Amino acid sequence: MSETTTDRAEEQDLGAAGSQLSTAPTEELSSVPALGFVGWVRWFWRQLTSMRVALLLLLLLALGAIPGSLIPQTGSDETKVADFRERHEVLAPVYDKLGLFHVYSSVWFSAVYILLFVSLIGCIVPRTWQFVGQLRGRPPGAPKRLTRLPAHTTWRTEAEPEQVREAALALLKKNRFRAHIAGDAVAAEKGYLREVGNLVFHIALIVMLVAFAWGQLFKMEGNKLIVEGGGFANTLVQYDDFKSGTLFSTDDLTPFSFDLKDFKGTYEPSGPNKGTPRTYQASLTYAEGAYGKEKSTVVKVNEPLEIGSSKVYLTAHGYAPVITVRDGKGKVVFSDAVPLLPLDSNVTSSGVIKVLDGYRNAKGVGEQLAFQAAFLPTFEAGNEVSSAFPALLNPVLNLEAYHGDLGVDSGIPQSVYQLDKKHMKGFKDAKGKQLRQNLRPGQTMKLPGGAGSVTYEGTKEWANFQITEQPASGWALTGALAAIFGLAASLFIQRRRVWVRAVKGADGVTVVEMAGLGRSESAKVPEELGDLAGTLYEQAPGAPDPDEPAVDAPDDTEQTTATDSAVPAEGAEK
Amino acid sequence: MTLAAATNENLANLSNTLIYSAMAVYTLAFFAYITEWLFGSRSKVGRTAAALTASAKTSAAPAVTVKKGGGTAVLERPKVVVRATGNTRDVPDGPGAHGGDEQGDLYGRIAVSLTVLAFLIAAGGVLTRALSVQRAPWGNMYEFNITFSTVAVGVFLTLLALKKNVRWLGLFLTTTVLLDLGLAVTVLYTESDQLVPALHSYWLYIHVSTAILCGAVFYVGAVATLLYLFRDSYENKLAGGGTPGRFASSFLDRLPAAASLDKFSYRVNAAVFPLWTFTIIAGAIWAGDAWGRYWGWDPKETWSFITWVAYACYLHARATAGWKGRKAAYLALAAFGCWLFNYYGVNIFVSGKHSYADVGLGALHSVGF
Ligand code: HEM
Numbered sequence: 001m002s003e004t005t006t007d008r009a010e011e012q013d014l015g016a017a018g019s020q021l022s023t024a025p026t027e028e029l030s031s032v033p034a035l036g037f038v039g040w041v042r043w044f045w046r047q048l049t050s051m052r053v054a055l056l057l058l059l060l061l062a063l064g065a066i067p068g069s070l071i072p073q074t075g076s077d078e079t080k081v082a083d084f085r086e087r088h089e090v091l092a093p094v095y096d097k098l099g100l101f102h103v104y105s106s107v108w109f110s111a112v113y114i115l116l117f118v119s120l121i122g123c124i125v126p127r128t129w130q131f132v133g134q135l136r137g138r139p140p141g142a143p144k145r146l147t148r149l150p151a152h153t154t155w156r157t158e159a160e161p162e163q164v165r166e167a168a169l170a171l172l173k174k175n176r177f178r179a180h181i182a183g184d185a186v187a188a189e190k191g192y193l194r195e196v197g198n199l200v201f202h203i204a205l206i207v208m209l210v211a212f213a214w215g216q217l218f219k220m221e222g223n224k225l226i227v228e229g230g231g232f233a234n235t236l237v238q239y240d241d242f243k244s245g246t247l248f249s250t251d252d253l254t255p256f257s258f259d260l261k262d263f264k265g266t267y268e269p270s271g272p273n274k275g276t277p278r279t280y281q282a283s284l285t286y287a288e289g290a291y292g293k294e295k296s297t298v299v300k301v302n303e304p305l306e307i308g309s310s311k312v313y314l315t316a317h318g319y320a321p322v323i324t325v326r327d328g329k330g331k332v333v334f335s336d337a338v339p340l341l342p343l344d345s346n347v348t349s350s351g352v353i354k355v356l357d358g359y360r361n362a363k364g365v366g367e368q369l370a371f372q373a374a375f376l377p378t379f380e381a382g383n384e385v386s387s388a389f390p391a392l393l394n395p396v397l398n399l400e401a402y403h404g405d406l407g408v409d410s411g412i413p414q415s416v417y418q419l420d421k422k423h424m425k426g427f428k429d430a431k432g433k434q435l436r437q438n439l440r441p442g443q444t445m446k447l448p449g450g451a452g453s454v455t456y457e458g459t460k461e462w463a464n465f466q467i468t469e470q471p472a473s474g475w476a477l478t479g480a481l482a483a484i485f486g487l488a489a490s491l492f493i494q495r496r497r498v499w500v501r502a503v504k505g506a507d508g509v510t511v512v513e514m515a516g517l518g519r520s521e522s523a524k525v526p527e528e529l530g531d532l533a534g535t536l537y538e539q540a541p542g543a544p545d546p547d548e549p550a551v552d553a554p555d556d557t558e559q560t561t562a563t564d565s566a567v568p569a570e571g572a573e574k
Numbered sequence: 575m576t577l578a579a580a581t582n583e584n585l586a587n588l589s590n591t592l593i594y595s596a597m598a599v600y601t602l603a604f605f606a607y608i609t610e611w612l613f614g615s616r617s618k619v620g621r622t623a624a625a626l627t628a629s630a631k632t633s634a635a636p637a638v639t640v641k642k643g644g645g646t647a648v649l650e651r652p653k654v655v656v657r658a659t660g661n662t663r664d665v666p667d668g669p670g671a672h673g674g675d676e677q678g679d680l681y682g683r684i685a686v687s688l689t690v691l692a693f694l695i696a697a698g699g700v701l702t703r704a705l706s707v708q709r710a711p712w713g714n715m716y717e718f719n720i721t722f723s724t725v726a727v728g729v730f731l732t733l734l735a736l737k738k739n740v741r742w743l744g745l746f747l748t749t750t751v752l753l754d755l756g757l758a759v760t761v762l763y764t765e766s767d768q769l770v771p772a773l774h775s776y777w778l779y780i781h782v783s784t785a786i787l788c789g790a791v792f793y794v795g796a797v798a799t800l801l802y803l804f805r806d807s808y809e810n811k812l813a814g815g816g817t818p819g820r821f822a823s824s825f826l827d828r829l830p831a832a833a834s835l836d837k838f839s840y841r842v843n844a845a846v847f848p849l850w851t852f853t854i855i856a857g858a859i860w861a862g863d864a865w866g867r868y869w870g871w872d873p874k875e876t877w878s879f880i881t882w883v884a885y886a887c888y889l890h891a892r893a894t895a896g897w898k899g900r901k902a903a904y905l906a907l908a909a910f911g912c913w914l915f916n917y918y919g920v921n922i923f924v925s926g927k928h929s930y931a932d933v934g935l936g937a938l939h940s941v942g943f
Contacts, residue, residue: 052897054890055891059887066880068875093628103871135913150656153655313865470867491845514652
């Protein structure tokens with residue numbers, strides 16, 4: 001009976017020595033409380049801030065992120081979502097209910113990460129206090145039997161116990177341990193930075209989340225296509241499309257304007273990589289504020305122009321043939337550069353030229369005109385349908401002419417790049433076929449029956465600019481960097497304790513015992529202990545062996561059970 | 575064709591030849607590893623069983639003798655006694671693939687030498703490929719694959735050079751490297767090609783090179799984790815008094831102890847986790863420069879995030895009672911699965927900014943990352 005009690009006492013003793021080597025919440029499988037409302041709240045809170053639930057929530061976060069990568073998302077590609085809806089009439093409404101078209105802003109996904117972050121805060125705050133307490137206190141005193149610890153060593157020496165302890169204290173302090181003498185032993189601890197790192201990492205996660213959320217709420221993103229010579233002023237009406245976070249107000253748009261002077265693309269001229277883009281650059285003049293001074297700059301693909309909190313990115317380019325349309329009387333009814341959409345990497349392009357008003361046909365009746373355009377910047381004989389090179393080497397513009405009613409007033413929005421032929425009739429050539437002609441710069445296509453003409457004057461380039469504001473990205477970056485450093489400290493630094501006991505044995509010779517304990521088994525702890533012991537041994541050299549074998553040899557029976565408690569959660573061996 | 579283009583083509587051809595040669599040498603290494611395992615099975619070791627039964631029977635024997643400097647004036651270090659603690663069984667590591675057999679050991683050494691040779695040739699192949707396109711060799715899946723397998727072998731050889739007990743990894747590694755290269759030269763082969771301007775950013779180099787390194791290290795960790803699971807079942811069976819099959823006893827007995835494998839895979843995974851975190855952040859910075867937003871839940875970004883959370887789960891699990899050991903190992907494997915899917919799955923099945931070849935400036939010609 002008495003054996004068991006000493007065993008238990010020893011266990012507790014060792015437990016205390018190993019306690020607080022980390023501030024991780026203790027694992028308790030708390031049973032359901034019977035304490036009324038407050039009890040329930042407390043129970044719930046404790047569950048939420050336990051490692052087990054944090055783990056579960058992390059798993060849910062990972063699983064929850066998956067559908068968003070497989071199902072089209074409104075946030076990144078609206079047209080794909082529309083496409084999906086058309087093809088899956090049964091599934092789409094279900095997906096809609098579950099928010100699967102916008103997973104990352106859906107209720108359930110938000111619930112998971114909000115719970116996770118509440119859990120995180122509920123975890124960090126007490127851990128920080130506990131850690132501050134540990135820093136204020138001192139490393140716990142030596143357990144009764146150091147030989148039970150995972151790494152230990154002992155020797156006999158002629159030196160006095162006090163001398164040994166003083167030497168050990170000095171040695172440990174020199175090695176940047178926090179050390180003090182407690183009773184007959186020196187207690188020391190090192191590696192607090194591990195805990196700091198862990199806390200910094202978890203706090204940085206919160207900083208990142210808040211910065212990200214802030215950025216989402218106050219962000220804006222818009223696109224503007226500009227033909228060489230054209231310009232843009234940063235107001236809502238000038239955008240081709242515009243998206244913004246819920247809390248963004250258009251009054252917040254940074255006032256600035258810019259003009260596209262020139263766009264230049266260069267391409268690999270020959271060899272196996274012929275046609276691969278080398279550089280894209282747009283020369284701009286811009287002005288900050290409403291009446292700012294004009295400055296020149298060059299925007300490249302990975303090098304946006306930054307004005308205040310806005311960034312101007314170059315995101316696409318293409319060609320815009322300059323077209324002049326005349327009516328039967330030779331009056332110019334349309335003259336403009338018309339941007340066409342690129343279709344492949346050699347910038348084969350297509351689009352529509354629409355003459356909405358001002359045109360009267362041969363009979364003098366008001367009508368609308370449209371030309372379906374296909375454009376090859378480099379035309380090569382034998383290949384009539386696609387361009388052979390992305391640069392303007394031998395441009396050819398193919399036009400198909402139509403007349404009638406474009407239906408733009410029907411209220412249904414129309415893409416400027418598409419032609420609705422419902423109320424349009426094709427002009428016919430002499431053979432009665434659809435009128436179609438290849439034009440080189442300067443050439444004109446006559447419309448039959450004195451209906452007028454269309455001239456391809458030359459080619460300009462256009463560039464698409466994306467203008468964005470994403471506030472708090474500096475905070476996100478700061479959080480991210482702090483997270484990396486915190487993580488590295490947390491994972492690479494081992495927190496460990498060392499004790500040195502020196503007492504007079506029965507025969508008057510001092511017995512030195514040293515032991516080390518890390519958060520878990522690690523090769524580094526015994527190594528370090530060996531180094532320390534080696535140095536201390538020089539100051540307290542060995543005395544002759546007594547006759548009987550070592551006093552402290554433990555017996556294996558108790559070994560496993562007793563040491564269990566001395567070694568806290570594994571998981572951070574270094 | 576210009577002279578420069580011709581040299582580039584020659585370099586590209588040289589690169590292809592080197593990759594094929596490396597595959598041939600890896601195949602030789604593969605057979606040498608097999609031979610090592612075969613010779614190893616001649617010696618009946620059964621250490622694990624012995625250790626497990628011994629510790630059950632002779633519990634009273636003193637496990638530890640205290641060593642001292644001795645009575646003389648010789649200054650010697652006191653010896654540190656280390657004891658197994660916690661729940662880990664005190665099982666010794668297996669002797670390795672050769673099972674203590676001398677001839678097996680010889681073949682093992684030959685295998686490692688061949689691996690070094692193949693690695694050098696493959697590295698030459700990657701280098702000439704890079705020179706032929708005058709950029710980093712990871713513009714498409716082919717280049718990514720050859721770089722990845724070379725780095726994975728590099729990680730293995732580095733561990734060997736650091737005198738870590740990892741030779742048992744050799745067979746698994748050469749097997750997968752051969753698969754990886756085979757896939758690269760057959761399915762994924764792409765003529766050397768230039769990158770589009772969106773890929774011209776030093777963040778890309780940082781981002782992709784660390785991604786490859788992380789993948790290689792995660793891969794080593796995953797192999798160790800998988801073997802841990804087998805070895806752990808084997809030890810459990812023995813400890814429970816069962817008799818594992820002949821193959822298991824011969825094969826698994828030669829691996830390191832379950833506890834060692836577990837620790838090894840943890841260290842490997844934990845060591846690269848901060849680098850993986852950095853990889854994602856570097857990618858976000860690059861995306862911020864190239865696409866105007868640092869995070870947009872693009873499939874590739876999403877799967878990097880999922881992989882990251884999965885590894886975070888694994889690290890958490892190791893610190894959570896009831897989740898250590900096998901459950902944590904399953905999480906680690908799932909996390910590596912996410913990494914793999916991020917590379918192959920997302921490139922092949924899911925389209926996003928990272929993979930589509932449109933004609934805007936954001937085109938990223940089927941690039942790995
Ligand atoms: C936002 C989600 C979270 C992520 C991504 C995350 C990630 C991590 C990672 C990667 C580690 C490993 C670093 C190390 O071992 O020192 C870690 C450790 C830790 N985490 Fe979290 N964590 C999250 C939330 C939480 C929450 C909610 C809690 C509180 C219940 C928590 C408590 C801890 C503790 C106590 C450790 C240290 C374990 C140890 O001492 O070994 N974490 N976390």
